[in-house]
Amino acid sequence: MSINTKDFQFDIVRAALQDIGLWSLSAENLLMMTAATESYLGQYLKQYPRGPAFGAYQQEEISYFGFWKYVYPKQSEIRKIHLKRYNITNKPNERERLIYDLRFATILCRMHYWRFEEPLPNHDNLYELAVYYKKYWNTEKGKGSIEKAIHDYKQLVL
Numbered sequence: 001m002s003i004n005t006k007d008f009q010f011d012i013v014r015a016a017l018q019d020i021g022l023w024s025l026s027a028e029n030l031l032m033m034t035a036a037t038e039s040y041l042g043q044y045l046k047q048y049p050r051g052p053a054f055g056a057y058q059q060e061e062i063s064y065f066g067f068w069k070y071v072y073p074k075q076s077e078i079r080k081i082h083l084k085r086y087n088i089t090n091k092p093n094e095r096e097r098l099i100y101d102l103r104f105a106t107i108l109c110r111m112h113y114w115r116f117e118e119p120l121p122n123h124d125n126l127y128e129l130a131v132y133y134k135k136y137w138n139t140e141k142g143k144g145s146i147e148k149a150i151h152d153y154k155q156l157v158l
Contacts, residue, residue: 003041003042003056003102005041005156005157008032008035008041008042008056008102009028009032009157012102012103012106013028013031013032013035013106014028015103016102016103016106016107016110017031017106017107017110019085019103020083020107020110022110022111022114024120024123025123025124026120026121026122026123026129027110027113027120028123029123029124029129029153029157030113030120030121030129030132030133031057031106031109031110031113032153032157033126033129033130033133033149033152033153033157034057034109034133034137035056035057035109036149036152036153036155036156036157037133037138037144037148037149037152037153038053038056038057038058038137038138038144039055039056039057039058040152040156041056041156041157042056042102044058045099045100046099054095054096054098054099054105055098055099055102055105056102056105056106057098057105057106057108057109057137059098059105059108059109059112061095063112063137064095064098064108066112066115067108067111067112070115071111071112071114071115072111074115083107109137112136112137113132113136113137116136118132118136120132126150126153126154127146127150129149129153130146130147130149130150130153131146133146133149134146134149
């Protein structure tokens with residue numbers, strides 16, 4: 001069982017990204033692809049069978065703590081105010097919140113992608129979105145693939 005796709009897309013992803021001023025169709029589709037291929041849109045909230053990743057985006061500890069070290073300090077004061085509305089703080093035990101707070105997980109996933117200078121691909125170019133996902137989220141060390149990301153997006157989102 002997974003979360004209803006449209007609920008996830010509009011009530012979680014779009015709403016959270018609009019709240020922090022980082023919404024675009026490209027960002028929305030990239031995050032939908034990430035969640036689709038990483039957790040089948042929330043079917044798995046911990047990496048199966050036993051892994052270090054949490055939440056609908058399967059965020060690992062290194063990228064979670066990288067947010068606080070590299071991304072958060074570069075945010076404008078206005079964006080920090082928006083982030084504070086979600087009570088996003090750098091507490092050591094906050095990482096488990098990725099499991100149960102979908103907007104929190106969405107914001108941290110988007111902020112991870114935001115840190116890279118390369119612009120997001122066009123919203124309707126699935127191949128380029130998958131390449132971007134693989135390069136910046138799953139990385140060359142990850143087990144995911146461009147083909148799987150496209151397949152999972154088509155199966156679960158389109």
